[in-house]
Amino acid sequence: MKKEQRSGFIVMARLIGLVRPLGGYMTLAVLLGLLGHLCAAFITILGGYAVLSVLGFALRMPLWALFACAAIFAVLRGVLRYGEQACNHFIAFKLLALIRDKVFRALRRLCPAKLEGRGKGDLISVITSDIELLEVFYAHTISPALIAALFSVIMCLFIGQYHGLLGLLALAAYLTVGVAVPVLTSRFSGADGLHLRTKTGALSSFVLDSLRGLPETQQYGQGSARLAEMNRRTDELAADEARLKRTAGRNSAATGALLLLFDLAMLLASAALYGRQAVGFDGVLIPTLALMSSFGPVVALANLGSTLQNTFAAGNRVLDILEETPVVEDVTGQSETGFAGAAAEGVGFSYGDGPILQGVSLTVPQNEIVGIVGRSGSGKSTLLKLFMRFWQTQSGRITLSGRDVDQINTANLRALEGFVAQETHLFHDSIRNNLRIAKRDATDEEIAAACKKASIHDFILSLPQGYDTPVGELGDTLSGGERQRLGLARAFLHDAPLILLDEPTSNLDSLNEAVILRSLREEGRGKTVVLVSHRESTMRVADRIYSVENGRVS
Structure with missing residues (x-):
């Protein structure tokens, strides 16, 4: 700034x-x-x-x-x-x-x-x-x-x-x-x-x-x-x-x-x-x-x-x-759109210190799990942020349902996409209220269903106050894996047709990773998932896999 x-x-x-x-x-x-x-x-x-x-x-x-x-x-x-x-x-x-x-x-x-x-x-x-x-x-x-x-x-x-x-x-x-x-x-x-x-x-x-x-x-x-x-x-x-x-x-x-x-x-x-x-x-x-x-x-x-x-x-x-000018302005006044797949077409992007992505093209078909694998710093997370339109592509374009994301109302785009970052931020509040940020009017039944999909429901019930348990500042009373699964539960509660997951199993051991991946496969039916990870094991559930290396996709 x-x-x-x-x-x-x-x-x-x-x-x-x-x-x-x-x-x-x-x-x-x-x-x-x-x-x-x-x-x-x-x-x-x-x-x-x-x-x-x-x-x-x-x-x-x-x-x-x-x-x-x-x-x-x-x-x-x-x-x-x-x-x-x-x-x-x-x-x-x-x-x-x-x-x-x-x-x-x-x-x-x-x-x-x-x-x-x-x-x-x-x-x-x-x-x-x-x-x-x-x-x-x-x-x-x-x-x-x-x-x-x-x-x-x-x-x-x-x-x-x-x-x-x-x-x-x-x-x-x-x-x-x-x-x-x-x-x-x-x-x-x-x-x-x-x-x-x-x-x-x-x-x-x-x-x-x-x-x-x-x-x-x-x-x-x-x-x-x-x-x-x-x-x-x-x-x-x-x-x-x-x-x-x-x-x-x-x-x-x-x-x-x-x-x-x-x-x-x-x-x-x-x-x-x-x-x-x-x-x-x-x-x-x-x-x-x-x-x-x-x-x-x-x-x-x-x-x-x-x-x-x-x-x-x-x-x-x-x-x-x-008076600061945002990198990305909110889009309004466009016709609403549904979700019928997504794609990156010749996308190039740089933060200013050299190219991060160079001519990246990939397809995300509807109702499939798409894996993107690559070493740290290869541009995987940046690609997800471009799908969310947190940043603007500098060349090429990102599309949803065949429409450039720059031409989709920002509120419409947020409703179509659910994003789980590498580090899940938790507010100094109860578990229930932390989950409701994904859907303010969610019922207790909807919250419990989302947590079951993320394999965190039983853990929450084991706590003395259940869903009313305070998570502490920045969620410091929970482990990294527990915070990550709450982030995934938020995505399920948001119920968007496209779910973008950035290293969702990085803080989990192999057993819990398997539980989460099974949840994605079984509970993610009717959803389209883009799964980013540097772990090859995470890609077991993917229907198609793209590899990112030096800003390029293969």
């Missing part, structure tokens, strides 16, 4: 595009936030007007009205703030759920071709922590940025009514703190955020591998070496995070210094204008108080400068999945 380095602005634009379904809530959040910040700022400004009233300045409102308005604004500030945060977090968590749904749909489209070789721990990191980090963007970035822009315009107009120069100075202050500081901080951070997220994903993969490989690690005395490597990766991650924290600290210090400088500049500028009689005393007091009380929205943006690097890096990794 390719990894693209997008700029922060591109990541931001793509993430904002996902907000469209919740545009109404976003508008409400901005409105409530804007009113809330105006209430907060004008509490201080009303205090300034109260001072002017005490000093004898003629005002449009009496002193008691000023205090009443300040009290009302104080209450409204709390209510409006709550409403803004409620809207923002509703948007954030709703979007996180939508993004997770989009990511899982994307993974389903990309699987298996684009996910081969991708660390599972890294994918888990994207699905969990990276998506979770986007909450910062949706809840604390989009609406605060819009609020800061609108609020700054209003405050510039308010201050500017005393003198245009003071309004321009306020505009310069807002732009410097709210735009220049976060942009410069982001540039100074460089790719630190992306490196942190990438290393976090790599550490997750390493930890997951370490947990799965604990028995081997103990057996060969590699615990210390594994621990040392984990500590090294953790230290690197801590160093990257410390670098981001230092950047955030410098950003906070610079922001605080700029606030004081602009407050002082406003005071000096208004005092100078007062000295020239360009403004009255109210033109000194109110603009200075207004600027001092109005930095809240832009300071929130300034503080995002360093944390956004982490968020954009997480967004970039999520977009890598959402």
Whole structure:
């Protein structure tokens, strides 16, 4: 899977595009936030007007009205703030759920071709922590940025009514703190955020591998070496995070210094204008108080400068999945087809490191068992994946019932084919639920019948909880042969007319192999079976046998 380095602005634009379904809530959040910040700022400004009233300045409102308005604004500030945060977090968590749904749909489209070789721990990191980090963007970035822009315009107009120069100075202050500081901080951070997220994903993969490989690690005395490597990766991650924290600290210090400088500049500028009689005393007091009380929205943006690097890096990794093009697109809109045999016609295929299959042609007649034998790495398993259309042929074609698989609806193709891989994946669930993945509405009788065909029914009944027995993570409570027979039972339960078996007896001894082969011969009547194996003994049940060597069939 390719990894693209997008700029922060591109990541931001793509993430904002996902907000469209919740545009109404976003508008409400901005409105409530804007009113809330105006209430907060004008509490201080009303205090300034109260001072002017005490000093004898003629005002449009009496002193008691000023205090009443300040009290009302104080209450409204709390209510409006709550409403803004409620809207923002509703948007954030709703979007996180939508993004997770989009990511899982994307993974389903990309699987298996684009996910081969991708660390599972890294994918888990994207699905969990990276998506979770986007909450910062949706809840604390989009609406605060819009609020800061609108609020700054209003405050510039308010201050500017005393003198245009003071309004321009306020505009310069807002732009410097709210735009220049976060942009410069982001540039100074460089790719630190992306490196942190990438290393976090790599550490997750390493930890997951370490947990799965604990028995081997103990057996060969590699615990210390594994621990040392984990500590090294953790230290690197801590160093990257410390670098981001230092950047955030410098950003906070610079922001605080700029606030004081602009407050002082406003005071000096208004005092100078007062000295020239360009403004009255109210033109000194109110603009200075207004600027001092109005930095809240832009300071929130300034503080995002360093944390956004982490968020954009997480967004970039999520977009890598959402915008990745699958190797094989789902086919829809074609007429449905039944099964009447299959074939490979001059098939050529390569993963990019040299040809795997070269001009392979073979026929799979209906209701026959076809064996494909060859040494490991000869392309046997790849051929089955091409029949399943997990990958696209690069030359030649694969057909079912005389139709190119590229012209068969994907759902139709999956219904016609049952595939048992070399390693049967079992979920951390009961045996019954693991089997039902092949047919969600299967009855207990259908499940038992499929298991009998796979010669695993009696074993399951011997377990204390029978079909409700948990299989453990990755099926680690069962032997390889038991997992393999459950995979075969899934294929029987799926009840597809074409069954593709990739080394179905590789984890079985000769006795159990004979039992499975007898089941295939006796219970597979009315089915077409393609049986791949490197064992010559497995081919005893085949009606016809093809040999694959160096990517060619004989």
